[in-house]
Amino acid sequence: MINVTIDWDEEDRIKQYTFVTPGGISNEYYWYDNEVQRMIKRRVASGSGNSISNETLYPSQYYSVYIDDTSDEIIMRTKNVYVGNQRVVSVLNPDEQTRYEYYYHTDHLGSTTYLTDRDGKLKEHIEYTPWGEGWIEQSQSFPTDYLPYKFTGKELDATGLYYYGARYYDPRISMWLSADPALGRYLEGDERGNGGIYNMRNLNLYMYSFANPIRYTDPDGLSTWTDKEGNVQRVITDDYDWSIYRYKGDTKTGPYNYGNKDMWEKVGETKYIDAFVSPDTGSVSYSKVHFGVSKDQEMYDLNVEASKMSPVEVAIKSFPQQYFDVKQKWMAYHGYLFEGKYLTGRELGNVLAGMNAAALGIDFGTFQRLAGLLNFDFRDPIKSIMQMHAPMWGEIGYQYFRSKYGYDLCK
Template identity: 30%
Template sequence: MKGRMVRLNSSGDVNGNTKVLQDAVYSFNPNNNITNISNTTTDFNTQYDYGYDGIGRLTQANGSYLGIAEGNLSRRFQQSFDYAKNGNLTAKRIHDPANGNVTDEWSYQYTNHQVTNIDSSKSGADTLTMSYDANGNLTRQRDNVKDLTKRIQVDSQDRITQIQDGNNAILGTYWYDEGGFRIRRSALEPKNNQFTNVEILYPSKFYGLEFIESENILTGVNNIYLNGVRIAAMNEAGALAYYLTDQVDSVSHVLDDEGNTLSQIQYQPYGETFVQRGDLNFSPKYNSQELDRESGFYFYNARYYDPGIARFTSADTIIDGEFDTQGWNRFSYVKGNPIGAKDPTGHDAVIDTLAGVNQVLNKLGDSSYKAGTAAKDGSFVGNSTGLIHDSAGLVYKTAAALVPKNRKELEEAAVTGYGSQLARATAKGLAKVGIEGAEKVIKNGKAIVIGEGMTAVKTAAKNLQSQGVDAKWYQAWGKNFPKGREMTPKEIGDSLGRNEKWLNSKMKDGHKIYDIGHDPIREIPSPFYAREKSLILEKNYPTTQIPRPK
């Protein structure tokens, strides 16, 4: 099959030595399903073998890990699966890898596609029990073996808002914006050998703030994306982390800017951890989604996923393929093929034969390093300040800067001068974004000013007013800005919500947006400005850059 990825290699110079970080070779059956992945690296080797039924659902999985850098540490697993015709997982078996004998078998019981009971041949009946509301949202999960209970609250839009344990102690609380983006998470997490409350604020997917209550520390991180996948992150101290992913975008390696391994992780087929070494705190893991350790659920944007039972916790609001019987199952994960398919949004299984192409030619110090360099230089990947350009690691400017004076030049630029098919496709996409943005019409003659630093924003607006422009600004915290202390995470979250509501209303009314940009001497990026830029990008809304007031 043309375009099918057969090898994924990442290597380079680390501390003066050539190091292979990934060298995964893929084998396929005639139905295009992955049957073997052999990965040989400097520090470890892995071997995975898979079998499928007639419609491509995973039925057998064998995995082995040999930690060369850990004194040949050996780990193995063997699993098998059965499914109903409608896509429901009916059995999950754990085998002894030494002889293939079944050591535990889970039997799934359903009501309306909702798994209500899981019996274990090892632990007995009702090992796990689940309850749901009328909309199909998981509201209670009881693990009778571990003696653990999760009580789950959801809002009117079927989003999890709080999780409690069996004693009604709050494990996690979650907030969302009007589009479903999770803007805040408050949870108990292990930090420095103790559990402490951790607040995570998400002004946008490109920027996050973490507040550790016990240490009274507030830190920020910039996230860098390529093709919708997080490939790197940089904290406010300038420390960089690079994420190397596999064929379904699961993070297998986290590296620093010298190529040293910070974290290394391998997964069982449906997302349970197989082997993990190093720092556990990096956010993206299976499918590059965030694992909420307080619940064991992965946040898939539209809904949550439980890797332990290989099911989503709520029904999909979208039918994934009207003529596909497996797509009508609103709880199953990627139609039973987690080896070759991923679900970036929580809505659709995506089988991407070019998955990981951004890393096939990746050499350490090239695309990953230049991505980090771009972040240090202020090229904010994925929003209107910058974007990483395909596997060669070149950084180029975004659509606003790419739009020339006429469409013909733009289309020519999109198909020449870029070395790969992916680059051309990306350039065409940016061209389309730029054209559409340039052709938007500002309706009402009114304007707003955004940027970092409220004093500079106000000055810029007043300068425009003196030129006859009806320009306004907005201060999300009003007159209640705290004196003599930092804003609390709740105050920041509330202010971000007000700021987002204001900006959405102005874009809806057709206000012209003047942007004075980042404050070059500011040490910590503004979460308000970061969220404004993200919203503008999401809506493809045009802005006009103006100089910052001196």
């Protein structure tokens, strides 16, 4: 017999999940940021003479760190690589000298069905019931604990629950464990609509994927909605969509009917899921998208100029409000095209910094250490160095992944 106890916080999020079996007891604890994204997961389990105590840290969607509480040492780092919004490969680093690559082969829902290594050797094969329970599971010896992405590409916890961002899903009962946090947008009179109270499926707040799991998934992405001239009106935080939608009407002040798809046209996609979300405050920055305006030529021209300078000169000209600080002249949260995707001026500044480092032949690790020191303003170098750890070295994931993208473009 299994006994389960769930504790919830004031935001209707699970903070502790306890399950007791004849063989022992297991607890999982969760901590979240102000945007309901899980930042830390801690597992403590004991029974049959064995005990487990570990933590998983989530600096961003791209990176996870696994720590053994007993030794307080990092036992694994996992970097996730995406094409669009689909995870395609996870890179595992148990230490700085060892690297494993595992590639995801998914079905139409994004569920992992086959997992192979870099040589194409099959490591795992999974088939699911329509609601996400494992039906057939075949695996060889490899670190499965660090590759938990299964049904629809979501993380499967030791509790048997899938973490979807705003809620936890139990495939064994085919339902969410908490009510839909987007309830307000389904009711009559709301701008988005979705049929409101006249769509009976909206009234079941625990139903998964409108009771059609073969066709639909429940989302957790960020789509951007603008008026006709590109002024950002809304960023929807739970629709698993990187798209930018432009209103076809003439109004600048609304109301905007987000549920009437005939009034909107897709005009592009953001490169990163949180393009118009401030990494400092976590809040949406309502700025502007410059449709069709490409910064490709200007970015590469600046990169060529940097390649002809000394590293010291480039560093000085990369300081805030200096020559290479493009967010000053392009506006931090105005969006432009670069390599076919929309990025903000702030993002392009990080991308350009990585491009310039590559053009100068600077190792990315060295560049990232310098970026970390700059993030601390060099005010207390000793304290800064003590707080700097690989791979971000004192910076944040927002900067790291954008600069790495730029670096890889030009290396």
